[in-house]
Each structure stands twice: as structure tokens, then as C-alpha cells.
Amino acid sequence: MHNRLEEWWMAGKIPPQPHRTMVSPSINTVHTAYDSKIEGNVIITRVDAAINWMRKNSLWPMPMGLACCAIELMATASSRFDISRFGMEVMRFSPRQADVLIVSGTVTYKMALAVKRIWDQMPEPKWCVAMGACASSGGMYRSYAVLQGIDRLIPVDVYISGCPPRPEALIEGLMKLQTKIEGEESTMAQKKSFFAEVG
Numbered sequence: 273m274h275n276r277l278e279e280w281w282m283a284g285k286i287p288p289q290p291h292r293t294m295v296s297p298s299i300n301t302v303h304t305a306y307d308s309k310i311e312g313n314v315i316i317t318r319v320d321a322a323i324n325w326m327r328k329n330s331l332w333p334m335p336m337g338l339a340c341c342a343i344e345l346m347a348t349a350s351s352r353f354d355i356s357r358f359g360m361e362v363m364r365f366s367p368r369q370a371d372v373l374i375v376s377g378t379v380t381y382k383m384a385l386a387v388k389r390i391w392d393q394m395p396e397p398k399w400c401v402a403m404g405a406c407a408s409s410g411g412m413y414r415s416y417a418v419l420q421g422i423d424r425l426i427p428v429d430v431y432i433s434g435c436p437p438r439p440e441a442l443i444e445g446l447m448k449l450q451t452k453i454e455g456e457e458s459t460m461a462q463k464k465s466f467f468a469e470v471g
């Protein structure tokens with residue numbers, strides 16, 4: 273007994289084509305000549321802008337919790353506020369793996385040199401955020417034991433007011449830092465310092 277295919281072949285008919293699924297639709301065709309659509313897939317920008325975009329969206333904080341402000345800093349990293357939205361959830365307790373020092377709390381003279389040492393151990397490029405009244409200006413502690421602002425020891429990029437500032441304020445400060453990084457001359461600044469060094 274012949275099967276259906278043999279019957280078709282013996283009768284001289286073309287057997288029906290088996291059903292096939294189209295895997296590659298025609299939009300995936302590789303063009304070898306000029307394609308006007310490619311214009312929509314190319315972004316033209318400056319190297320500085322691309323580097324700054326990567327830097328500002330991958331800031332790794334070094335949490336320097338020195339007093340009550342640190343509790344708000346910890347809350348900022350929690351699920352309710354969630355700084356991972358900004359690519360900043362990777363809090364590092366090693367200065368060599370961090371690029372944003374967040375000084376949150378009262379900086380006593382006893383701690384000040386330890387903060388400075390941690391800052392010096394962080395690789396360039398790096399930024400500093402003074403979180404709260406104490407870190408920014410000594411706060412209410414006009415005393416012989418307290419440094420009157422961390423900017424007396426290290427350069428500060430963003431100051432955040434409040435005693436303590438809420439997590440939303442810290443997030444706003446970090447967004448301001450992102451805006452600042454956006455406008456930096458990353459490669460140009462490196463070139464300038466290199467040529468200044470070699471004369």
C-alpha cells in the first residue's frame with residue numbers, strides 16, 4: 273500500500289510543501305549597501321559626555337557614619353527609598369572600591385584624621401557629600417572637640433542641610449552630584465593635569 277506522498281509522486285504531481293515557520297523575518301536582512309535606517313541607530317557624542325554618563329550612573333558610596341545622621345543614610349539604602357534606582361546601592365566599606373564619600377554625622381577631631389585617611393585612600397575620580405549640619409559646619413557643636421565642617425580637611429562637592437536630613441534630602445543631594453558630574457571635563461581635565469605635570 274502506497275502512502276499519500278508516493279501516490280502524488282506516481283501521479284506526477286508536486287507533493288505539497290511541508291509547513292515551515294519563518295524564523296528570520298525580512299527586517300533582519302543584512303544590507304551591504306548604504307542603509308538610511310542606520311542613522312537612527314547611531315549616537316554621536318563627546319567622549320567626556322559618555323564617560324560622565326557612565327560615572328554618574330555607577331557611583332559607589334563609602335558610608336562614613338559618625339553619628340545620628342548615619343541612621344538616615346542607612347534608611348536611604350533600604351527598600352523604601354532604594355538608591356539602587358540611581359546605581360548607587362553598592363555601599364563599599366573599602367575606600368579603594370568607592371568613589372563617593374558620604375560624611376554623615378559629627379566629625380570630632382579624634383575622627384577627623386581617620387576620615388582624611390580614608391579619603392586619601394579612595395582612587396580618583398572621587399567626590400564628597402557632607403550630609404547634615406554637623407558634617408557641613410559642625411552643627412550645634414561649637415566646641416573644642418568638633419571640627420567645624422569636613423570641608424576644612426577635604427573638598428566637598430555637595431552639602432545637605434538638616435539635622436538630620438531625611439533620606440529624600442540625601443537622594444536630592446546625590447542627584448545634584450550627578451548633575452555636577454555631568455558637566456565635568458573628565459578627559460580634558462586629565463590631559464591638562466598630565467601636561468601640567470610633564471611641563
Ligand code: SF4
Pocket residue numbers: 339340341342376377378404405406407411434435436437
Ligand atoms: S546634624 Fe543633627 S542628626 Fe546629624 S549628626 Fe549632627 S546632631 Fe546628629
